[in-house]
Amino acid sequence: MDRIAAMNAFVRVVEAGTFVKAADTLDVPNATVTRLIQRLEADLKVRLLHRTTRSVTVTPEGAIYYERVVRLLAELADIESSTSHALRKPSGRIHVDAPTAIGTLVLMPALADFYRAYPDVEIELDLGNRRTDLVAEGIDCAIRAGEVDEQFLVARQIGSFGFTTCAAPAFLDAHGTPVSPEQLRDLPTVGMAPSRGGRPLSFQFSYDDQTGDFALNHRLVVDDTNAYLAAGLASLGIIQAPTYSVRDAIAAGKLVPLLEDWQQRTNALHVIYAPNRYLSAKVRVFIDWIVELFEQDEQLRRQ
CATH class of the missing domain: 1.10.10.10 (Winged helix-like DNA-binding domain superfamily/Winged helix DNA-binding domain)
Known part of the structure; x- marks a missing residue:
């Protein structure tokens, strides 16, 4: 045996x-x-x-x-x-779970650099917004946004991100530009639900140390970050999206930031893994790589 x-x-x-x-x-x-x-x-x-x-x-x-x-x-x-060979040339497959927007907009554009450094490491990347069971599903590590509530998991903060309220220029031409969060109640908005069938996230603003949550009656609710961005670009309503997911559209003039005098919420980003699985060389170099990747990004680095 x-x-x-x-x-x-x-x-x-x-x-x-x-x-x-x-x-x-x-x-x-x-x-x-x-x-x-x-x-x-x-x-x-x-x-x-x-x-x-x-x-x-x-x-x-x-x-x-x-x-x-x-x-x-x-x-x-x-x-x-810890052997010199393993540390010098890690190899094998690792199973990684990440939110859709992080995987699509942050990891994918940079993975070529990782493979140049570690050509013998293979990555199975699951993208989605559901809470996976790392142990039951054989996931080596996962990137999570927000608080990590599974007490048995090891969580290492790798970054953070803010949110931006924005809309397409054509939408603002048709409906006007809000000058206060209260005016959002009278305008079409799009909601983002963290999971299928879940309650949409409230729009959140703070001003002079006062924070307010706005649970709006959205004309459309989606549970995918790519669909959420598409809805904003299609002039379907005002969105409040992670800043890193809309920065390119804002730079291109396809979306316009709104209510910039009101600070909007921030979320922490963690990499998590089960405590009973010692980090192998291949997983360790991947985590070190994403830590550096997020640290180099002004809108994703840890606050």
Whole structure:
């Protein structure tokens, strides 16, 4: 039996909660995970997991074994990633999750530079606005906007971004230009929902240390940042979008910033990863790269 493979399978089952999810994250058949766990229990002469048709729970002995195995696997990963060859020439596939706008407008234009520096690293990049389960879905690291509320995850702030309220020139010609946030209630606006079926984010403004949220009756609500920008460009309404996502359109005169005397909200950006997965060389160099990438951007650097 490959003891390291069996230990890794056991840890994934505990973290994912099912054999099926663990097998998916390891990219092996479910039967392989089952066989590894069975052989591990037979070799140790102790039951590590309680199995039912609906769930998998850890036995008291399994919980103790899990804590020790996690530390051992972390040490082994540390040894591997700290070798001169691994640090000099990291290789392999990493699975990264990021918001759509960050992936499209920030990561994609710069990835060629990353590949020139690390040609043997492969990236599987998932873009979307849903909250993914890093452990269950086998994601090595994720970029998250806003607060990180999963207490078991390690979060490192890599940047921050502000919002800009804006509209297309044709829209302003037809409807007029608001001079205060209150006037937005009488104008067509577009809302952005953080997830499908979720409540649209309020427009937020602050002035003289006073902050106000404006829950508006939007004529259109979308749950995708690319669609949100497209709606603004199409003169469908006023939008309040991440500044980095509209800066090119503003520079080109396709959108006009509004209410600039009122400060608009800011969000932190974090890279997150599970604490029980020591950062391998390939993941470490990717995180170091995005930290530098965001630091070089005046509108995304950490505040």
